[in-house]
Amino acid sequence: MDEKQLNKLAERISAASTQQCRVKAVIWRRDPITGRQVLINQLRASRHFEVSSGKQPEEKRREDCFFCTGRTPSTLFYVDESGRVVIEEETKSLEKAKEFWEQQGRKQGNLPDHYALVGALGGITLPERWRARTFFNLTPGLGEEDGNCYVTAAHPAYHYRDLADMPPAIVDAVIASWQVLEKSALAEGRIAVPFINGGKRPESGQSVSCFHSQTYVMNPPALYLDIAERRKTEGCPVCEVMHNDQWKDLFIKRVGRVWIGAYPAPVRNFSFLIAVESDGSKCPARISDLPENVRMDLAESFRMVIQTYRQMFGEIPAYNIAVRCGDEVGHLHAEVIPKTRTNIPAGFEDATLTMALSERPENFAAIAREEMSAAACE
Incomplete structure (x- = not known):
């Protein structure tokens, strides 16, 4: 994406910015006792949450989905069927938003009005086939x-699928969208x-099925700054x-330049570490610098680890994929964390901020190697 396209995207972002339900400022607080960082945003308590315990994903029909029916803020950009990033140019939704806020009694920052707004915008106006589209989070955390x-959402044709069953091109389009957002950031x-x-379960924090x-495009959080400081004196922890x-027994599989292993000291049992290996010059830090072939390998790695969870547990659990990238982190990697009921943090963890696990990561790596090998032979 060149400077002209970035400027065009910045204009689109600015024009659509009134569609988010924003608070002027959230509260960032560093715990004076433990040192942990906390973000407080009371608006988030009122956001729409369609995923609930015990429901299967099929129970939320595609025809009722906020994202699939286009009841979202205006599209900012999308990845088309050929894999090309397209900055959206339609203005009808922007004009409707302006008219909406000019109505008597409407107030930006009032969540019911913002839900009414996305219904009034008239839905998305994209080509029939596309891979992923990006728009503002209606109730942002920041x-x-x-x-x-x-938010980057997949085409409605894939409403009932989770990551494990997504076509590789769709997952690649999501990562390509991250590249655009990093350049914008x-x-x-x-x-x-x-x-x-993910997992279509509330334990992961997934609210739309x-x-x-x-x-999130933001200033570097405390964790990233801490990693940057440790890199100065201890070198790259991901390379280590x-x-x-x-750590050799943590290794599970390579997919091109993407290394898959067990996370060395995870917050939950059965957590994966996925990292992009160096091309021989320096640690890859920015996701926006990945060439297309490595991006595709990363997409396949994400699919593969979630497929492995299904093979291990008999179903896809709730999970989070936390991608850490940028100059402060220094080496692009992702931590994949399953939220299973056999590994719920309890009193000891809260008292000490020390995670108590029941499974050695090395044992998990051995199991995952077998599962991935068996899947490759099928």
């Missing part, structure tokens, strides 16, 4: 002064934090896990 929150002097709440990802003999 305050107006902190950055922007985006860098132009603002911020970073991109992409993540997926069809597959989608989110990206991939190449140091101490």
Whole structure:
């Protein structure tokens, strides 16, 4: 994406910005006792949440889905059927939004009005076939002064599928969208934090049942700054896990330049580490710098680890994919965390901020190697 396209996207983002239900500022607080960082945004308690315990994904019909029916803020850009990123040019939804806010009694920042707004916009106006589209998160976690929150949703044809069963081209389109958002973030002097709440279960934080990802464009969080400081004195921790003999039993599989292993000290049992290996020059930090072939390998790796969960557990559990990228992190990687009921943090974890696990990551790596080998032979 060149400078002209970035400027065009920035204009589109600015024009659609009134469609988010924003608070001026959230509360960022560092716990004076434990040192942990907390973000407080009371607006989030009122957001729409269609995924509930015990429901199967088929119970939320595609025809009723907010994302699939286009009841969202205006499309900012999309990845078309050929894999090309297209900055949306339609203006009808922007004009409707302006007219909506000019109506008497309508108030930006009032959540019921924002839900009424997306219904009034008239739905999406994209070509019949596309792979992924990106729009503002209607109820963002960040305050107006902190950055922007985006959603990237797959085509409605894939409403009933989770990541494991998505065509590789669709997952690749989601990652290509992250690349665009990271470039946009860098132009603002911020970073991109992409993540997926998956499994169509509330334990992951997934609120809309069809597959989608989110990206927060923000200032570097405390964790990223801590990683940057440790890299200065201790070197790259991701390279250490991939190449140091101490961690060799964590390795599971390579997909091109993408390394898949068990996470060395996870917050939950059965967590994966997915990292992009260096091309021989330096650690790959920015997701926007990945060439298309490596991006496709990363997409396939994401699909593969969720397929492995299904083979292990008999179903896809709730899971989170936390992607860490950017200059502060220094080495692009993702932590994939299943939210199973056999590994729920309890009193000891809260008291000590130390995770108590029942499974050695090395044992999980051995199981995952067998599962992936068996799947490859089928």
